[in-house]
Amino acid sequence: MLSGIYSLLSAGLFVTLDAVDVAFTEAAVGGGISTVLLLGTLALTGEDSKPRRERWRIALPVVLITGGALIYGTLDMPRYGDPNAPIHQHVVPRYIQDSGQETGLPNIVTSVLASYRGYDTMGEVTVIFTAGIGVMVLLGAATRRRRRPAPAEPEPLEPETIEPETAGPELTPELAPELAKEDRA
Template identity: 70%
Template sequence: MVNAIAVVRTRSLFAVAMLSGAFSLLSALLFVTLDAVDVAFTEAAVGGGISTVLLLGTLALTTRFERHAEHSPFLPLFVVIVTGAAIIYGTLDMPNFGDPSAPVHQHVGPDYLARSPHEIGVPNVVTAILASYRGYDTMGETAVVFAAGIGVMVLLSGLRRRRRRDGSIEDREEDG
């Protein structure tokens, strides 16, 4: 919470990048306390590591200080408060933390837990579900990562290549 306020208040974008990395690490700790070790692992590696590096790379391309906002902050603040209140209102209906009769634990979860030891034989049920029972989904995710990579490459390096080709055409014209 303190961290998030610091991210909003700080003008130096370098500090903001670092603080958001720290925020990711904190939320990774939160996931560990919720016993979601795989998610915590991903959050620490992606949020704390790669995102921070990419933010720093972006900073190197742009400026390092935030410009002062020109519009009034009240409308965004209002939207955020209403959304937050709606989300908190939604959590009132949620079952207690760790409640075995919660709908999440009644649906397919017990089925996977009962079947995976003798069907898959892999001790980590998360891996068994991700790679085998939900193989289609994971393939879709891989394809999304693939598409994202292609997109960034086209956006960031296509421009430079075209400029170079223009340059070479001009060179040739000059030669001719």
């Protein structure tokens, strides 16, 4: 649940940052699919997490040092929303000016994604395909293993449980109550 809310929050953040396409994707993929996947995994693995010591003695210094280094690194970055940042100077003005005429699409993100960088998107589809195959192979093997011991387990029990019944009178619906009485007696 929290992960779904988290994804929705980040989708809202993307809207305020003018990235509507990204927000759509995040809301659908992050808020929808990943929440379902996470809940499914929790259902399959059991949601109890053992209360144990966290390794905070190692983790906290590592995290603090890394974070400090990263923040030191941001000091040279362009300011938030600065239109003169280097990222906005190169390549992008051409897309903004010409993509409308060249592809006929009003949405620049769509025209870049599907037209200019179509190969990129095809590679992305390959990645999804590979991941899908991986998940199928992993979970398929898991369910096959679960199915195999299932018929193997009752077999050793059968001689003990069935023999008394076959030795006595044939078990029919009419006889069953009498058998039950005999058992009680």
